[in-house]
Every structure is written in C-alpha cells, then in structure tokens.
Amino acid sequence: MAVSAVDQITSFLRVHFSPETAAVFLYISKNSKSTLQMIMQQFRLPSGKVSFFPAENLAHSSSLKILKYFEKSIPSLAFETMSTNNQVLQMVQQCLTLLLTHDLLVLSRRKDSAIEYSINWAQVRVLNRAPAFLCLTRTQLGHAAELVIEELLYSGRLGLLACLATVAKRLAEEEDETSSSAAAAPAAVDPGLRALNAFASLLELRFIQRRGSVVPPLPVADNSGCGSGGRLEDDDEFEDDDVIGSSKIYRVEKPFAPLSRAEREAALRHIRESLGPAVKLSDESLEPPAKRPRVAAETTSVADARRPEEAAQEFSANAQQLRFRWRDSILTRAAASVLGAQASRVLAAMLDIVDERVRLGHAQSAESEVLAHADIVAQLAASAAGDARSGLDQHLSSLAEDGFIERQSGAAGGQFRILFRRAIFSLTRQSVAAVIRQRLGDKAVRVFNALSEEPNLTQAELESHVLIGGRDCKELLYRLLVDGFVHCAELSRAADFMNPRPNTAYYLFHVNLEQTTRKLLLNMHTYQDRLLTRRLAEVATNRRLLDKRQRVKELLKNLDAQISAADSAGNSDASAELSEQRAQAAQLLTPPEREQLETLKRSRTALRAGELLLEENIFLYELFLEFASQHN
Amino acid sequence: KFIVLIKLKMSTATVKPDPGDIQTRLLNLAGQLPAGINQAALRSHLSDLPMDRIIQCINQLTQSGKLEVLQTANRELLWRLRDASADRRLDGLDTKEVMVYEQLRAFGNKGASAQQLQSRSAMPQREIGKCLNSLEAKKLVKTVRPVGHAKKKIFMLFELEPDASLQAGTFFSGEGFDQEFVDVLCQQCTLYLRRKAEAAATPAATTSASATLEEVQQFIGQSRVSTVALSLDDIRRVLRALTLEGVVETRPGPYAGAGSSCLYRLARSQLPASGDFGAVRVPCVSCPVAPDCRIGGEISPIGCVYLTDWAKGQF
Numbered sequence A: 001m002a003v004s005a006v007d008q009i010t011s012f013l014r015v016h017f018s019p020e021t022a023a024v025f026l027y028i029s030k031n032s033k034s035t036l037q038m039i040m041q042q043f044r045l046p047s048g049k050v051s052f053f054p055a056e057n058l059a060h061s062s063s064l065k066i067l068k069y070f071e072k073s074i075p076s077l078a079f080e081t082m083s084t085n086n087q088v089l090q091m092v093q094q095c096l097t098l099l100l101t102h103d104l105l106v107l108s109r110r111k112d113s114a115i116e117y118s119i120n121w122a123q124v125r126v127l128n129r130a131p132a133f134l135c136l137t138r139t140q141l142g143h144a145a146e147l148v149i150e151e152l153l154y155s156g157r158l159g160l161l162a163c164l165a166t167v168a169k170r171l172a173e174e175e176d177e178t179s180s181s182a183a184a185a186p187a188a189v190d191p192g193l194r195a196l197n198a199f200a201s202l203l204e205l206r207f208i209q210r211r212g213s214v215v216p217p218l219p220v221a222d223n224s225g226c227g228s229g230g231r232l233e234d235d236d237e238f239e240d241d242d243v244i245g246s247s248k249i250y251r252v253e254k255p256f257a258p259l260s261r262a263e264r265e266a267a268l269r270h271i272r273e274s275l276g277p278a279v280k281l282s283d284e285s286l287e288p289p290a291k292r293p294r295v296a297a298e299t300t301s302v303a304d305a306r307r308p309e310e311a312a313q314e315f316s317a318n319a320q321q322l323r324f325r326w327r328d329s330i331l332t333r334a335a336a337s338v339l340g341a342q343a344s345r346v347l348a349a350m351l352d353i354v355d356e357r358v359r360l361g362h363a364q365s366a367e368s369e370v371l372a373h374a375d376i377v378a379q380l381a382a383s384a385a386g387d388a389r390s391g392l393d394q395h396l397s398s399l400a401e402d403g404f405i406e407r408q409s410g411a412a413g414g415q416f417r418i419l420f421r422r423a424i425f426s427l428t429r430q431s432v433a434a435v436i437r438q439r440l441g442d443k444a445v446r447v448f449n450a451l452s453e454e455p456n457l458t459q460a461e462l463e464s465h466v467l468i469g470g471r472d473c474k475e476l477l478y479r480l481l482v483d484g485f486v487h488c489a490e491l492s493r494a495a496d497f498m499n500p501r502p503n504t505a506y507y508l509f510h511v512n513l514e515q516t517t518r519k520l521l522l523n524m525h526t527y528q529d530r531l532l533t534r535r536l537a538e539v540a541t542n543r544r545l546l547d548k549r550q551r552v553k554e555l556l557k558n559l560d561a562q563i564s565a566a567d568s569a570g571n572s573d574a575s576a577e578l579s580e581q582r583a584q585a586a587q588l589l590t591p592p593e594r595e596q597l598e599t600l601k602r603s604r605t606a607l608r609a610g611e612l613l614l615e616e617n618i619f620l621y622e623l624f625l626e627f628a629s630q631h632n
Numbered sequence B: 001k002f003i004v005l006i007k008l009k010m011s012t013a014t015v016k017p018d019p020g021d022i023q024t025r026l027l028n029l030a031g032q033l034p035a036g037i038n039q040a041a042l043r044s045h046l047s048d049l050p051m052d053r054i055i056q057c058i059n060q061l062t063q064s065g066k067l068e069v070l071q072t073a074n075r076e077l078l079w080r081l082r083d084a085s086a087d088r089r090l091d092g093l094d095t096k097e098v099m100v101y102e103q104l105r106a107f108g109n110k111g112a113s114a115q116q117l118q119s120r121s122a123m124p125q126r127e128i129g130k131c132l133n134s135l136e137a138k139k140l141v142k143t144v145r146p147v148g149h150a151k152k153k154i155f156m157l158f159e160l161e162p163d164a165s166l167q168a169g170t171f172f173s174g175e176g177f178d179q180e181f182v183d184v185l186c187q188q189c190t191l192y193l194r195r196k197a198e199a200a201a202t203p204a205a206t207t208s209a210s211a212t213l214e215e216v217q218q219f220i221g222q223s224r225v226s227t228v229a230l231s232l233d234d235i236r237r238v239l240r241a242l243t244l245e246g247v248v249e250t251r252p253g254p255y256a257g258a259g260s261s262c263l264y265r266l267a268r269s270q271l272p273a274s275g276d277f278g279a280v281r282v283p284c285v286s287c288p289v290a291p292d293c294r295i296g297g298e299i300s301p302i303g304c305v306y307l308t309d310w311a312k313g314q315f
Helices: A002-016 A017-029 A035-042 A084-100 A123-130 A132-143 A143-155 A159-180 A191-204 A263-276 A295-304 A308-312 A318-341 A341-359 A375-383 A390-400 A420-440 A442-453 A458-466 A470-483 A511-542 A543-571 A572-586 A589-629 B002-011 B019-032 B039-046 B052-062 B095-110 B114-120 B125-137 B179-200 B211-224 B234-243 B305-311
Strands: A107-111 A117-118 A208-211 A314-318 A405-407 A417-420 A487-492 A505-510 B068-072 B077-081 B141-145 B153-158 B250-251 B265-266
Touching: A002 A123, A002 B019, A017 A035, A017 A084, A017 A117, A035 A084, A084 A107, A084 A117, A084 B095, A117 B305, A123 A143, A123 A318, A123 A505, A123 B002, A123 B265, A132 A143, A132 A191, A132 A318, A143 A159, A143 A208, A143 A308, A143 A314, A159 A314, A159 B019, A159 B068, A191 A208, A191 A263, A263 A487, A263 A589, A308 A442, A314 A487, A314 B114, A318 A341, A318 A390, A318 A420, A318 A589, A341 A375, A341 A417, A341 A470, A375 A417, A390 A405, A390 A420, A417 B234, A420 A442, A420 A470, A420 A589, A420 B019, A442 A458, A442 B234, A458 A470, A458 A487, A458 A505, A458 B234, A511 A543, A543 A572, A589 B234, A589 B305, B019 B039, B019 B068, B052 B077, B068 B095, B095 B153, B114 B125, B125 B141, B179 B211, B179 B250, B179 B265, B234 B250
Parallel strands: none
Antiparallel strands: A107 A117, A208 A314, A405 A417, A487 A505, B068 B077, B141 B153, B250 B265
C-alpha cells in the first residue's frame, strides 16, 4: 500500500478522533499481526509511566483527502496523563474498538490463542475513494441516498435511528437554506420520509448492509469479558487480552434483509422527536401493505423473534457493491458514448439482471452468466427504458461488435453474456491511447496500436506499418520507450551473444499493457496528490476570507430570524431598523472579495472534478490489473 | 600429269575467302539462329572457313553494329543479329561495355549490382567498374539505391523504371518517404468517411455510414490529390494507418468471407455527439515538466500556471 494512503488515514484519525487512535493505527500499519501486548509495549515505560507517542512524520497537508468529511470527535485521554497500565490498556482497547468499527482492522488468532491485528488495506482504499462513491450514489440514487452513504462511510457503522436522524436533519437544513434564499415552495416530500425511502432503497440494492454492532469494552473494574479473568491491579503485569473478549461483534444472518414495519415506524418516530415540531413531517409513514415484497413477511417475523443483541444491529456501507456499481457505471457510460443512449440502456438492463442474480447467490466473474433474450426484454419492460426494446436486436448486435457482450447462441432470440474482462481491457487500452495522444500526438498512437496488435516489430517494419517517415518514427518510438509505453527486446544476430553491439543486434519493440498500466497508475496517484495539494493550499491562502464569509452568513441569518420575529410581533419600527442593519451587514463583503470567493469556488470545483476523474481512471486501471492477474 | 598437278595445287592452295562473303554468310546464319550464334554453330555451319577469319569478320560486324555480342550464364559468347532499329547509342562502345550493357538489359528493371555482374561475366571487378562508370557518364546506365539498403548500388538501364521491390512504391519520392503526401491522403480519406457518417441516418447505422475500399479509391482518384494512380493496396495501407490512429474503424463487409474487403467508417469517438472518458483533461497528464514537479520545489502544483488556467476554464 502506498505510504500516502497510510498517512491520510493516520492524519484523519489523529485530527478527528484522537492522537492515540492514530498512533495505534500507525503502529499496526508498520507491524502487521501485532498483538495487544506488542501494542501496549510501545506506550509503556519501565517505570510504569507511559510516553506520549512521538509526533510521527506525517505527510504534508496534501494527503488529508478525507479530512473535511469527518466531524465527530471523541474525547481522548492523552497517554501522558496515564500512570497505570490499566488506563493504558483501556485506552488501547478503545482505540482498537474504534478501528474495528471502521473495519480498518483484520483479526487473526495465533496458535497460542493470542489475537493479532492487521490493517485492512481494502477498507483504507475504500475510505480514500469515498468522494467518488458519493458522486456515484448521488448520480444513481439521488442526494438523500448520498447523505446516507456519507454518514455510514465516515462513521464506520451506525444504527438506523442515528443515521436517519442525522440525514433528515441535514435535508431539513438544506431545504431551509434553499427556501430562504429562493423563496421557493417547500418540498413535497418531507425530509424524514425522503431519508427513510433512500435508506430502504439502498438496503434493497445492497449498497448498505446490516452489521453487528461493536460493543465497547467494559470498564476495567469489570473484567467479565476478559479471557484472563480477574481484576487487573495497578502496576500489575497485564496479560494479553483480546478485544473480541471485551467487545462483542455479532454476525448477522441476513445482511440485506429489508426494513421491517417496526423499524420504519421506530425510525419515523425518532426523526419526529429529534427534529422537533419546527419541521413538518408527513403522516404517511409506510408503504401500502400490498406493495411490500413477499420476503418482508418472513423477515418481519424473524426480526420480531431476534435476540436482544440483534436489536442493536447497525448498518454500514457495502464497499463491494459500490465497486460493482461503479464498474457498471463505467461500462454503461462507455457504451453510451460509442453506441448511443438506447444501446447503453440495453446494457444497463443486462447489468441489472446480473446484479439480481448475484443477490441470489451467483458469483461475479470476468464474464457474466448467460442471459436470455426474453430476460432482457422483460427487464427493459420493467425498467423505465421500455423504448429501448425497439431495435433491441440491432443494439445487441452493436454491443457484440464493440466487445461489450458476446452472443452465445441464436436460438429463441439469442443468448448473451457480458464480457467484463474484455470490455475493461478495451477501455484500458483506449485510456492509455488517450494519454499518449494527449502527450505525444496522433502519430504516437499509431505506433502504440501497431505494436499492440503486432508485437515484436523492428523499426523498419514498424515504419511500413504506420506510414511514418524514418526519422519521425524513430523519434516517436524512442519517446514512447522513455515514457514506458513501449518496450524493447534485444536479439543479437552475431555469434557473440555475450557482447552484443548495437549494429549486430535486432531491436524488437512491443507493448506490455500490464506494465504500462502499472506505471500510469502510479502517475495518476501522483497527479491526484498534486491536485489535492493545490486545492488545500488555495483554501489555506483564502482562509481569512472564507472565515469572514462564514461570519457574515451567520450574522445575516441571525438578523433574518430577528426580522421575522419582529414582523410576527407586529413591531414595524424594529423590523425596519433590523432590515437596515441587515443591508449594512450584507455590504461587509466587498465586491472584490466576492469576486475572489467566486474564483476560489470555481477553482476548487475544477480541482475536485479533476480528482474524481483521476480516481475513476485509477479504478479502471485497478480493475484491469485485477483481471490481468486472474488471467495469469 | 601436269594438269592434275595444277588442279591439285589449285585445290590445296590456300583460298582466301572474300570477307564480304564471310560477313554475308555470318549475317545469314545469324538470321537463321535468332537466339544467337555460338562457337559450336560457327564450327558446324562455317566449317569450311578458317576460324581466325570468322572471328575477324565477327568483330567487324560487331563494330559496325550489325551483330551484338552476348554472354550466357555459362559464360559462353553468343553473337546475335542486331535489330535495325536497335539503339544507335551503343555505337562507339567497346566490346566490354557492350557486354555489360547487354547484361544489364537482361536484368531488366530489377537491375544488378557490380557483384552480380562479375559473377555473370568473367571480367574482373575493376573492368566492370570502369565499364559501368563509362556507361553512366554516357547516360546509358543509372544507379538506384534500394529502400532499406542505402549504401547498396544497383545499376540498370537509364530508361527503365526501378522495380517495386527496389522502392516502397507510391509513398516515396526522390528524397525518400513523402510524409506530406501521406498526410494529405489521410486527410482526404477522413474527409470522405466523415461526409458518409454525417449523411447517414443515425450514427449507429453501419452500412450507410461506411465505405468500401473501392469507393475510397474512387474518391481519392476524383479529388486529384495524387498525380499517380493509387492502387487498392495503397489505399488499404492508408486506411490501416488511420485505423491504428483511432480515426477509422473497420467492420466486416456484407459478404464477409467471399473475398470482399471489409467496410471502413469513421470511428465513433470522432463523432461530435460522443464524450471523452478519462483523466486526460487534467493538465498534469500532458504537462511537459511533470517529472520535475515537486511539492515545495521550484516547480510545484501550488504555483502552477497550467492548473490556474485550467481551473479558470481556459486550458
């Protein structure tokens, strides 16, 4: 895992949770399969005192990619204030629990039954990729779903009530801002119901899943969960205690079971209570019974009969499903750009069928299962893309020609298979060609594609293939060689193979797409880091102006509240005076400052969009390398 | 007895044949043997004549241009009747030069190197070199350097065009590969396919938006961008180069497998309605100083003008 990813997570943990948590995470990242005893050893001095973990050389601010999304903070106990091993043990256990909640740890058991902790690098990558996942969710399911995913991604796990209350509150605040600025009519659907419906949709589509909650360890005085038993006295040698013994993690049998009626009612009740009477909520809380899916009936009965521990179920984002959906989004957009919107909808319908079958337990692979023509027609009819049924055969033929799908047989309209691996390979090659075109021009793309299709060509043979003059072809070839897009193999034509000379050797050029992609992947990470650096630097440079804007905003909001209160009380004089104050307050931001803020906003938007574009390319290259490694 | 002696003396006396008669007989014999007269034919048909006289007459006829001397692969000399309309430019050439010239004529437009001429004739390398220089000076022979072997010299008759194997064909001019000509051909092909695509009902329509090799060749011929006629193979090579560039894509023709060529059309990425994919819009991807960019260095993303312009939407 790249060093910058570790630094990002360490910085995020340090700033928004506690330095101790960051220290524990950093230690485990450098020492895989650490036990509790090993972690404790880092913070324990011979005298019984502990030392504060030295301020490690964290990466510069450019790697604080997920910093701004975390707003929670947990009161921390500084290690330096602890004087007992029990306090240190409790603190380390709390840190490990927090990391477990965020799925950042992988547990394993040694032969001597000690628990080993390692970093879950996949989850680190998921957290780094959170902005892209949020963008995907917003595109596919809307803003409310985006907020739900955001809460779950950055909290690790959340209960249904806590998550929905937070999301509903944010939706309500956004509606207030929108209505106050544009004087628009309030939304037809109340924020609570929007949040609940979004949550239910996400659960049905498996974007989120049910998880067992991670119960924090009991106080040190009560060691009923400890494997060692007994009470740890001060200055006693602590024994290797595992977090599992103290923090119980329950497994959920049906992680994607839909929300039950009871859960829905409890959620709406909680939202009503938390948001208060100021926010109008709809009385319509449940779907009509007829619309409830059949599986919900048995789920309800199962839920009612759950153990008390299961009542404390939490939810978390399903990273695997987010990845699959992102991959599907990339394929459908590629199909739309090449074949048109109708063909793209046909492909999307086929991908939905594959997703449904995965839900039923079928495995994902480089190629999908065989899809019948009738199934595709039925899926199109069920979706909003019914007009794509006209000309379906033509669209399927076009998709097959471009390598997205493969026709297996022609019986009964045909059977088709989605070729994930082949499509990703093709997209990767096009992406690399696009990079070459941007850097070196169109003729360099000719050389690259010629060598991709016919490897091991000499320079003379290549010139006749690509119709480029000798000097130009030589220069392009060498520039591609230097940048790592093509590779060279030396073949001696002299008997002296040990000391080949340039004029006695053939030089054969070829393309190794896997190697080229790995190099480009590293470059993309570097470019992303640079964009992030630039974005954070611009924010830091204009921090004073941003703070001033925030203060003016809050002042205006207060004055608006006072004006509305005065109007409702009928005090016109006070209202007029407050209005005048408001007008003066609005002038606090001068026109040049407004212009500067506008420029800053445009710049940040562009840089953030660039980061997302790079992240998408990184994801594509990672998919390609994953498929390539499976093939090898 | 005296009369017999006289007759014997007359019969045994050396009769000097008339040179004109010998030449006439040689010319007649050459007419009878159009492939050429070799020494065996001379002995069989002109056995009554002394060989030295025959050789003398042959040299006279050669110098006068009525006979031409050749050499077979077995290094056997042949004398052949020279055509009346034959090139008079060979008059004045000595025998060796004529022999070299005739050997080059036999090689035709493929030409021959000095080594090949030496292996064919028994002449030493130096003699062949002198003859070739003389013929070149008299503009009877020219030198051609084949493609891919710039240091090799091929000699051929001055009036002949070099064979296609000696040069790459249409795309080469006197100075070598004509890149400008190839670029013009590429532009014309792209223009034709773009017109076909725009005239098609829908972008996804395969047949109406596509063109065959013959149609493209016809369009290029009508556009008169080339002074020489372009063959189907030339057009195919140009379209192949455009396919590699991603401008053109190919599809199997309607009669695929029957020997017909495939269809060519403009690549969908070239169509105006398509969108691009990927991070190529980020300036760092194509930045010329990207390898030197360091956070905190002289070239840094914080002060980068490319990023500034791009963020302002001017990139």
